[in-house]
Amino acid sequence: MPPRAEELTPAQIKNLKHPGGKRPVKVAVGGVSGLHIQIWPSGAKSWVLRTRYGEWAERTRADGKIERGRKKREIGLGPYPDVLPGAARDKAREAKAKLEAGIDPIAERKAAQAALIASARRGMTFAEAWEKFAEQKVKEFSTERYRRQWRRTVELYALPELGKMAVQDIGLQDVLRVLTPLWDSKSVTAVKVRERVEKVLAYAAVQGYRKGDNPARWKGNLDMVLPAPSKVAGAENYPALQLDDVARWWQALQGREGMGAKALAFQAMTATRSGAIRFATWDEIDLKAKVWTIQPGRQSSKIPASDTPKRIPLTDDMVALLESLPRLDGSNLVFWAPRGGALSDATMGKVMRAIHEADLKAGGKGFVDAKTGEQAVPHGLRSAFRTWVAERTAFDGDLAEVALFHKVGSKVAQAYNRADQVEKRRHMMAAWGDFLNGKEAEKVVQIQGARHGRLCDY
Structure with missing residues (x-):
């Protein structure tokens, strides 16, 4: 049995110094066998219990001799002077008692810390x-x-x-x-x-x-x-123009002046979102090819950055409207506010409200949604367009969905079919323009495609 260490007093422990070198040293402090104070080169001190536990067992050393002993364990008991000598000796006795009972204090401490962390996580709001x-x-x-x-x-x-x-x-x-x-x-x-x-x-x-x-x-x-x-009966849909009111509303819009009225007219003709209109730039528009291209992620376009560019076919009436617009020096915006910059989100809505109120004042019924009776809003023009395609034409519904930038078909179908059918949509948007102007929509004749066994538009 090794000699029992002399029990050091608190003053002696306080005055212990590191003897020099780069490694920490351990000094037995007595009171509890195996209790040491570890001193680092920096002068910092901490408590360490060095002990053995478990059943006695034999092992063969490197020199071939048989050695009989128990498992070694080194357990940290905290820093000094946060943990004073009396408390350190109490913790050492407690740790040794647990080891004798088959409880590993270090494993127990880790489990308690894990439980504390888990509890804190469960408490997150x-x-x-x-x-x-x-x-x-x-x-x-x-x-x-x-x-x-x-x-x-x-x-x-x-x-x-x-x-x-x-x-x-x-x-x-x-x-x-x-x-x-x-x-x-x-x-x-x-x-x-x-x-x-x-x-x-x-x-x-x-x-x-x-x-x-x-x-x-x-x-x-x-x-x-x-x-x-x-x-849901009360689903959140934007109040839309009734189809029988579209031509009357369009005629009233033609009597309005200003950039807001022009932007609203272009939105009605293209069936696009107001954000796409308000932040449209001239470099997006190819008047010669009659195509407006919006890049993914463009401000207020609602086109995700991960999506593909969206092309809008421009009809002759659309091109004529664009060519009539005044340009603002130093700005690339197609539709701009009187003080410069983009039109506000409320500008086109204000024009639409003014048309509605003027019609009511003149003794008309105004321009309201058929279901809710609420005044129609700019975004509702897209709903009117989609209803027109479904109820007044034979255009393919998927073609209208593409025009509205909606996803068509399953994700697999979308991955393989990336055609945006610009020319077919140009024909549809021209027919929509005629409808805005009070002309009866041209019916699209669909016949069975002999080569591919699918419906084709002619």
């Missing part, structure tokens, strides 16, 4: 998880404007209800509190909120902040308690 998720997700978006819009849906509708809740505690009823007030009146927004809440909770699960099923999942979960968004 939805708002904290949202910030961590959003910080990475917004990098995928090409414009600051879309980043703000993307964040706003969650911050406006989800955070007030879920923000302070631990992600682990969020259940189906909590998600329903967020979605139910929106589902009937703002279904498009509600779908976006649901998708983003689902992704935040999925992120929290992957990061170890929550366990269990995702309460914002649609299939086999929310679809059991909420109607399909497409079936």
Whole structure:
């Protein structure tokens, strides 16, 4: 048995110095066998327990001799002077008692730390998880404007209800509190909120902040308690012009002056979004080829940066409108505000509202949506175009979807069929222009293609 170390007093331990060199040294302090104070070259000190535990066993040394002993263990007990000598001796006795009982103090400590971390993660709030998720997700978006819009849906509708809740505690009823007030009146927004809440909770699960099923999942979960968004009677659609009012509205628009009226006319003719119109630039437009090309990720185009360029065929009437526009020195914008820069988002809506109010003042019925009775808005022109294609023409519905920049077919079909059918769409948009001007839409004759066994337009 090795000699028992002399028990050092607190003053002696305090005065211990490193003897020199680059390696730490250990000095037995007595009181508990195996307890040492470790001194580093810098002068820092910490407590170490060197002991043996477990069953006695034999092993063969390198020189061939048989050695009998127990497993060695070196356990840190904390820094000095945070842990004073009396406390260090108590911790050493406790550690030795655990080893004798078959408990590894180091493994126990690691398990406790892991449990503490897991507990802290489970305590993370939805708002904290949202910030961590959003910080990475917004990098995928090409414009600051879309980043703000993307964040706003969650911050406006989800955070007030879920923000302070631990992600682990969020259940189906909590998600329903967020979605139910929106589902009937703002279904498009509600779908976006649901998708983003689902992704935040999925992120929290992957990061170890929550366990269990995702309460914002649609299939086999929310679809059991909420109607399909497409079936909701009050689905969030933009108020659209009625087809029987289109020619009358177009005629009223022709009597309006100003860049806002010109931009609204161009939006009606092309059936594009107002953002695409407001930030259109002359370098996007080829008047000779009669094509307007919008690049992916362009401001307010709603075309993702990962998508393909979108080409809009220009009819003779569209080209005539563009050629009539005044140019602004130093600006590449096609439609510009009186003080320079892009038109505001409200400009075209203001023109549309003025037309509606003027018609009411003249004794007319105004220009309202057939279902809701609300005044038609610029984005509703796209709905009017799509309804016209379906109800008044024989143009292929997919052709209209392409014109609206909507995805057509499955993802596999989209990957293989990248044709944008510009010339076919030019014919369709010319017919739409005739309809705006009060002419009856030309019917498209479709016959069976002999070579490919599919419908072809002639």
